[in-house]
Amino acid sequence: EVQLVESGGGLVQPGGSLRLSCAASGFTFSSYWMSWVRQAPGKGLEWVANIKQDGSEKYYVDSVKGRFTISRDNAKNSLYLQMNSLRAEDTAVYYCARGRYFDWLARSIDPRLSYYFDYWGQGTLVTVSS
């Protein structure tokens, strides 16, 4: 059974830092893209970042570029999100999600293939407030 368990959330002051972790089990972690998605209180889902299986490619939503860093440790089956220079608008539940993305060959055959999430963790709440 695929399991994703986030940790590391909490209350932090504006301008502060926080590191989220996601422990993965039930699948071969090193074979999958991984992602962070967040949801502000009472709001919709917002994609935050993706990382390739070997960590060689990383993608971010514009609003977190230069402040957040996604990383992974395949030996520990773990995904991380380092969040710096936090702002009130970063307050949200942060979900770890397993990504599905197809290699260039598959996408050359079916150009409509795009990234999606097939399993999600339960989330960890990050509150940025003074």
Place this chain on the structure above:
Amino acid sequence: SYELTQPPSVSVSPGQTARITCSGDALPKQYAYWYQQKPGQAPVLVIYKDSERPSGIPERFSGSSSGTTVTLTISGVQAEDEADYYCQSADSSGTPHVVFGGGTKLTVL
């Protein structure tokens, strides 16, 4: 930036058919995916590649695509289907930049 547009709310009576639309200019070039989120829970994938259903998802959930609009259809709606539904796709940049629709609250009357 690329956007996906969903109606904020849809209401149906039990046993009826609910249709939730999602519009976006890049949808003819990129597949759409649908997630169900119940209060206090994580999202669950219910449709992938416009119309494919993951294992374990009831057959009453289906998806379709026409031009710049994709539609999630729930036939024979049950009370347990009351939830927020989000469509998701990617922009046409060729990179895995993900976009979500704003979400639709399905109310079962």
